[in-house]
Amino acid sequence: MSAKLSERAQLLRRIIRSHKRWDAIFGLLGLLAMSLAILTLVALFAQMVIDGAPRLSLDFFTSFPSRRAGQAGILSAWVGSFLVMLVTALFAIPVGIASAVYLEEYARKNWFTDIIEINISNLAGVPSIVYGLLALGLFVYTFGLGQSILSAGLTLGLLILPIVIVTTREALRSIPQVIREGAYACGATKWQVVSDHLLPYGTPGILTGVIIGLSRAIGETAPIITIGALTFIAFLPPVPFQGEPVAGLFDWLFSPFTVMPIQIFNWTSRPNPEFQLNAAAASLVLVVLTLGMNALAIWLRYRLRKNIKW
Amino acid sequence: MASTITLPEPAPRLKAESKDLDFYYGDFKALKGVSMPIYENKVTALIGPSGCGKSTYLRCFNRMHDLYPGHRYDGKIELHPDDVDILDASVDPIEVRMRISMVFQKPNPFPKSIFENVAYGLRVRGEKSTSYIEDKVEAALKGAAIWNEVKDRISEPATNLSGGQQQRLCIARSLATDPEIILFDEPTSALDPIATGSIEELIGEIKSKVTILIVTHNMQQAARVSDYVAYMYLGEMMEYGATNDIFMKPKRQETEDYITGRFG
Numbered sequence: 001m002s003a004k005l006s007e008r009a010q011l012l013r014r015i016i017r018s019h020k021r022w023d024a025i026f027g028l029l030g031l032l033a034m035s036l037a038i039l040t041l042v043a044l045f046a047q048m049v050i051d052g053a054p055r056l057s058l059d060f061f062t063s064f065p066s067r068r069a070g071q072a073g074i075l076s077a078w079v080g081s082f083l084v085m086l087v088t089a090l091f092a093i094p095v096g097i098a099s100a101v102y103l104e105e106y107a108r109k110n111w112f113t114d115i116i117e118i119n120i121s122n123l124a125g126v127p128s129i130v131y132g133l134l135a136l137g138l139f140v141y142t143f144g145l146g147q148s149i150l151s152a153g154l155t156l157g158l159l160i161l162p163i164v165i166v167t168t169r170e171a172l173r174s175i176p177q178v179i180r181e182g183a184y185a186c187g188a189t190k191w192q193v194v195s196d197h198l199l200p201y202g203t204p205g206i207l208t209g210v211i212i213g214l215s216r217a218i219g220e221t222a223p224i225i226t227i228g229a230l231t232f233i234a235f236l237p238p239v240p241f242q243g244e245p246v247a248g249l250f251d252w253l254f255s256p257f258t259v260m261p262i263q264i265f266n267w268t269s270r271p272n273p274e275f276q277l278n279a280a281a282a283s284l285v286l287v288v289l290t291l292g293m294n295a296l297a298i299w300l301r302y303r304l305r306k307n308i309k310w
Numbered sequence: 311m312a313s314t315i316t317l318p319e320p321a322p323r324l325k326a327e328s329k330d331l332d333f334y335y336g337d338f339k340a341l342k343g344v345s346m347p348i349y350e351n352k353v354t355a356l357i358g359p360s361g362c363g364k365s366t367y368l369r370c371f372n373r374m375h376d377l378y379p380g381h382r383y384d385g386k387i388e389l390h391p392d393d394v395d396i397l398d399a400s401v402d403p404i405e406v407r408m409r410i411s412m413v414f415q416k417p418n419p420f421p422k423s424i425f426e427n428v429a430y431g432l433r434v435r436g437e438k439s440t441s442y443i444e445d446k447v448e449a450a451l452k453g454a455a456i457w458n459e460v461k462d463r464i465s466e467p468a469t470n471l472s473g474g475q476q477q478r479l480c481i482a483r484s485l486a487t488d489p490e491i492i493l494f495d496e497p498t499s500a501l502d503p504i505a506t507g508s509i510e511e512l513i514g515e516i517k518s519k520v521t522i523l524i525v526t527h528n529m530q531q532a533a534r535v536s537d538y539v540a541y542m543y544l545g546e547m548m549e550y551g552a553t554n555d556i557f558m559k560p561k562r563q564e565t566e567d568y569i570t571g572r573f574g
Binding site (some may be wrong): 108109176178179180181182183184185186187188189192196197201307308309310 | 372374408
């Protein structure tokens with residue numbers, strides 16, 4: 001009896017051993033695939049740091065671009081990026097959140113909202129150059145906003161609108177229906193439910209979407225080039241109520257500009273190898289900025305979600 | 311007030327009455343001609359097997375169905391003493407919900423402080439006076455027998471409370487605005503026996519101030535807390551009467567089968 005049992009056990013062990021071989025083989029293949037991806041990224045990042053880090057100094061951030069690589073800086077580029085992001089955020093956040101709240105809480109579900117829903121998801125996948133072409137026709141020429149910070153901000157705003165809308169809707173959808181019913185049962189109107197409950201409880205998710213959208217927008221190059229940002233710019237947009245003649249409060253919106261990715265693109269296309277170092281340094285700044293924004297999104301989500309449970 | 315049901319005691323006052331109430335989810339007729347009285351300061355229990363329409367019926371009383379597309383009411387629910395038909399299209403569901411509040415199956419405190427949870431109904435009504443709100447919140451928490459447990463942590467998140475405490479907090483939330491009727495939709499089905507006991511005790515206490523309509527799956531609970539019972543089946547009201555009569559000498563065989571556990 002025991003001999004028979006052990007024979008059976010031996011058979012089982014053989015089968016398990018042969019199955020486990022495949023376990024090991026797949027594990028190894030997976031590790032290889034992952035290392036390939038990670039190592040490539042690490043190598044790229046390391047090369048960028050090695051080339052760029054020595055160029056990083058206070059002067060690099062406070063100097064305009066120059067014909068002499070050693071004196072060139074990213075002042076106009078980061079100020080431009082910052083101002084464009086400001087316009088993008090001011091446009092995309094309210095419009096995106098309002099659209100999402102409308103679609104999720106107010107709109108009746110019918111074929112029309114179904115079409116809108118499908119198209120919003122699709123819009124997130126439209127190549128960014130298409131947004132640039134749209135903006136060139138619409139903002140720059142039809143509305144006559146020119147090749148300005150305002151045009152660029154609105155363009156990137158349109159670009160990230162689907163991201164903001166989709167993440168806001170997901171944030172609203174993750175709020176349990178019993179919370180809505182509880183608020184309605186207290187006699188709340190739709191707007192009271194939205195403003196007292198849904199928006200506050202959805203904030204972590206909404207904020208994450210907004211920051212991820214902005215971190216995408218800050219790296220966008222194609223649409224900005226399409227609407228005609230300058231590649232070499234050695235002045236800052238007018239500061240309100242300063243200068244000669246005195247600038248108006250909103251004059252900066254209509255100023256020509258450049259942004260970080262365009263500055264990088266400009267430098268990499270120069271033959272002088274010293275400019276490549278500038279490009280590496282500016283890329284490093286941009287990458288750190290993007291990673292920083294994503295890290296902020298993760299941290300905020302973690303912090304705010306701690307206070308919200310159902 | 312006229313009532314078709316003969317009662318053993320002197321008849322209490324009528325608080326609400328549904329008359330030939332039909333309710334549709336799209337094409338599906340979920341309630342078929344439900345007529346029954348709701349007496350003031352009494353507990354009326356709705357019993358019946360799952361899917362019989364008792365929750366659907368309950369949610370007509372605060373027009374909760376209005377939140378979802380495809381609903382249709384046919385018939386009336388009259389609210390007394392002003393005889394208003396709360397299902398009428400001219401009556402705003404918000405007005406109905408301000409007069410008739412609700413406690414849900416699963417405790418659903420808002421992820422806000424204990425204080426803000428109870429104050430919410432007052433804030434929705436535009437109440438600004440801090441001292442008035444504080445008094446009302448304290449009274450409601452006392453009324454829901456939870457004041458002693460939470461008075462020292464009134465600004466802590468309500469979601470830190472235990473399930474039973476959360477449900478009593480939800481009862482305080484619905485008490486705070488002095489509703490005329492409170493609807494309970496299986497309020498203890500997510501709670502342990504001890505928490506269930508305290509909720510049942512609480513229902514017995516608050517009925518001196520408010521009329522109660524409760525849906526329950528639990529026969530013993532219906533027998534313990536209610537004054538009147540309605541047995542529903544497949545969207546119809548099969549039998550209605552004083553709790554003692556229904557449990558001791560039901561008129562219909564189906565009712566007896568259900569309450570004795572032979573069916574359902």
